[in-house]
Amino acid sequence: MTERITKSMAKNIYYGGGTFALLIFIALTFDTVHQIxxxxxxxxxxxxxxxxxxxxxxxxxxxCHTIVGEGAYxxxxxxxVFQRRGASDETTFKAYMQGWMAAQPxxxxxxxxxxxxxxxxxxxxxxSDFLIWxxxxxxxxxxxTIEG
Amino acid sequence: MKYTSQAVAKxxxxxxxxxxxxxxxxxxxxxxxxxxxxxxFPLIPFNVLRMVHTxxxxxxxxxxxxxxxxxxxxxxxxxxLWSPKLAMITFWIFVVAxxxxxxxxxxxxxxxxxxxxxxxxxxxxxxxxLEQPLPTKVGIVLVVLSxxxxxxxxxxxxxxxxxxxxxLTGLLGLAVFFLFAFYVPDNLIMDKFFWWFTVHLxxxxxxxxxxxxxxxxxxxxxxGVDREHIxxxxxxxxxxxxxxxxxxxxxxxxxxGAPEYWLWIGSISSxxxxxxxxxxxxxxxxxxxxxxxxxxxxxALTWAKGTAVMGFLxxxxxxxxxxxxxxxxxxxxxxxxxxxxxxxxxxxxxxxxFTMISYAMPILRGRPHGNCAKAQxxxxxxxxxxxxxxxxxxxxxxxAGIVQIMDQRVGTHxxxxxxxxESINGIYMVRAAFGVLVFTGLLTYFYSFFVKEPAxx
Numbered sequence: 001m002t003e004r005i006t007k008s009m010a011k012n013i014y015y016g017g018g019t020f021a022l023l024i025f026i027a028l029t030f031d032t033v034h035q036i037x038x039x040x041x042x043x044x045x046x047x048x049x050x051x052x053x054x055x056x057x058x059x060x061x062x063x064c065h066t067i068v069g070e071g072a073y074x075x076x077x078x079x080x081v082f083q084r085r086g087a088s089d090e091t092t093f094k095a096y097m098q099g100w101m102a103a104q105p106x107x108x109x110x111x112x113x114x115x116x117x118x119x120x121x122x123x124x125x126x127x128s129d130f131l132i133w134x135x136x137x138x139x140x141x142x143x144x145t146i147e148g
Numbered sequence: 149m150k151y152t153s154q155a156v157a158k159x160x161x162x163x164x165x166x167x168x169x170x171x172x173x174x175x176x177x178x179x180x181x182x183x184x185x186x187x188x189f190p191l192i193p194f195n196v197l198r199m200v201h202t203x204x205x206x207x208x209x210x211x212x213x214x215x216x217x218x219x220x221x222x223x224x225x226x227x228x229l230w231s232p233k234l235a236m237i238t239f240w241i242f243v244v245a246x247x248x249x250x251x252x253x254x255x256x257x258x259x260x261x262x263x264x265x266x267x268x269x270x271x272x273x274x275x276x277x278l279e280q281p282l283p284t285k286v287g288i289v290l291v292v293l294s295x296x297x298x299x300x301x302x303x304x305x306x307x308x309x310x311x312x313x314x315x316l317t318g319l320l321g322l323a324v325f326f327l328f329a330f331y332v333p334d335n336l337i338m339d340k341f342f343w344w345f346t347v348h349l350x351x352x353x354x355x356x357x358x359x360x361x362x363x364x365x366x367x368x369x370x371x372g373v374d375r376e377h378i379x380x381x382x383x384x385x386x387x388x389x390x391x392x393x394x395x396x397x398x399x400x401x402x403x404x405g406a407p408e409y410w411l412w413i414g415s416i417s418s419x420x421x422x423x424x425x426x427x428x429x430x431x432x433x434x435x436x437x438x439x440x441x442x443x444x445x446x447x448a449l450t451w452a453k454g455t456a457v458m459g460f461l462x463x464x465x466x467x468x469x470x471x472x473x474x475x476x477x478x479x480x481x482x483x484x485x486x487x488x489x490x491x492x493x494x495x496x497x498x499x500x501x502f503t504m505i506s507y508a509m510p511i512l513r514g515r516p517h518g519n520c521a522k523a524q525x526x527x528x529x530x531x532x533x534x535x536x537x538x539x540x541x542x543x544x545x546x547x548a549g550i551v552q553i554m555d556q557r558v559g560t561h562x563x564x565x566x567x568x569x570e571s572i573n574g575i576y577m578v579r580a581a582f583g584v585l586v587f588t589g590l591l592t593y594f595y596s597f598f599v600k601e602p603a604x605x
Contacts, residue, residue, distance in 0.1 A: 069404065073482065074195075
């Protein structure tokens with residue numbers, strides 16, 4: 001098959017095809033950037049949500065957990081933890097989070113351990129707000145089940 | 149060695165191999181912590197082990213690419229390197245920055261590290277694979293710029309070949325797409341969208357150009373096949389890479405908040421992504437069949453063929469398993485992703501470094517005909533240990549992923565993440581055992597460097 005393709009043909013496919021793909025990619029990038037604020041409800045991104053994201057990064061939570069399916073696979077997915085542990089109720093979830101974060105690390109022998117991060121109650125609330133906001137992102141009906 | 153400046157490649161290769169040993173060692177520690185959660189806790193929590201594991205991989209590949217470039221560019225351009233001195237200065241800066249970063253991860257709590265390294269000025273930390281403190285990220289940019297300058301200047305003053313052009317394009321892409329590591333919007337979804345510009349467009353586009361160029365170089369050297377012929381194959385491979393890989397980024401945008409059209413675009417484009425790797429197999433084996441010379445360094449060709457096969461399996465086959473949107477709905481964020489990640493990074497990128505080192509190191513050590521037969525035999529044993537180990541580890545992770553999906557995502561009787569993981573514990577033991585095989589394989593590979601050459605008759 002390759003005998004019929006010459007070097008210059010291959011070269012043209014590379015430059016032509018590559019440029020074409022790149023142009024489509026750039027065009028779609030602009031459209032996606034335009035759509036993400038609506039799909040993620042950016043208007044609900046309060047200061048507390050942003051502070052929560054910063055805490056998420058500062059403590060490298062993604063080094064063990066996944067969020068929106070991305071991260072490490074050592075600990076549970078957190079995009080829908082609001083539904084799973086808070087039954088989609090903000091007060092319930094925030095109370096749960098305060099208790100949970102304070103109880104770490106759990107003493108169960110050989111269970112995977114979450115470190116104690118020494119967050120203040122206000123910081124834990126920021127984290128909860130961030131997770132609540134994330135749970136409402138339109139991710140094309142992912143995760144498929146509540147277990148994430 | 150035709151040009152004295154090629155010698156700068158040697159420390160790069162050696163350091164890349166040392167980092168690889170560290171990377172695998174930390175992988176083993178993680179594998180054990182997966183089974184016994186109390187292992188090393190709270191001394192080194194999982195996220196720290198993982199950071200060290202993945203960052204060592206990225207840095208070792210950069211060292212390997214740089215070493216490979218410094219070796220091949222003088223031969224391709226038929227001129228000495230523009231500045232061997234700059235290459236050595238860059239080497240030491242990168243070594244110091246790399247070692248300090250790893251020590252920082254290990255000995256400073258991450259939150260404290262963010263404060264110590266001015267993360268509040270420009271927050272970039274705490275994102276997968278891009279955990280590096282700001283000074284390290286800036287350091288990487290400087291190192292890559294100096295490297296690009298050195299290579300570009302050498303290419304400009306010398307002979308221009310398809311290999312150097314492709315290599316330079318790849319390196320330029322590597323530099324440009326890393327800049328997205330500095331862009332961290334407050335909106336998590338926007339953040340993730342652009343995060344992939346670095347992560348995906350490195351490994352599934354620009355790095356493939358670098359891979360193709362190195363593979364083509366080694367094949368020319370060990371098979372003696374006509375350059376025109378090799379060039380055509382190289383163009384064909386990277387053409388397929390660009391056509392599929394760029395829009396293939398879409399397979400990461402299915403379920404993370406990006407619009408629906410990515411479901412189609414990502415699925416279709418990435419279904420083509422195995423093609424360049426399939427071509428690489430045809431390339432390596434056709435060139436080996438049509439070879440004009442029989443190089444005494446047989447291991448170099450073995451690694452080259454191995455790279456093509458394992459790259460195809462890891463990146464092509466394991467990627468394809470979960471790249472169609474309806475399948476990815478269930479596999480997204482499971483151990484299947486980890487399985488694919490392990491075999492593709494190993495098969496495509498770690499192995500091309502082995503290929504280059506296997507070809508260049510003997511020459512750099514004054515053995516133009518390759519290592520002696522006994523050393524090559526030891527190297528061959530390590531080749532199989534590494535490959536079988538990685539394949540076994542990947543199969544174990546795939547099995548873990550499938551169980552995880554059945555437990556958490558399919559049917560009506562679902563169980564939670566932690567419970568499901570406990571049920572997978574046996575599989576994780578198998579994974580760790582294959583990890584030990586990989587590590588032993590690497591030690592065997594190291595040993596092959598110390599096999600004594602027979603005295604010249």
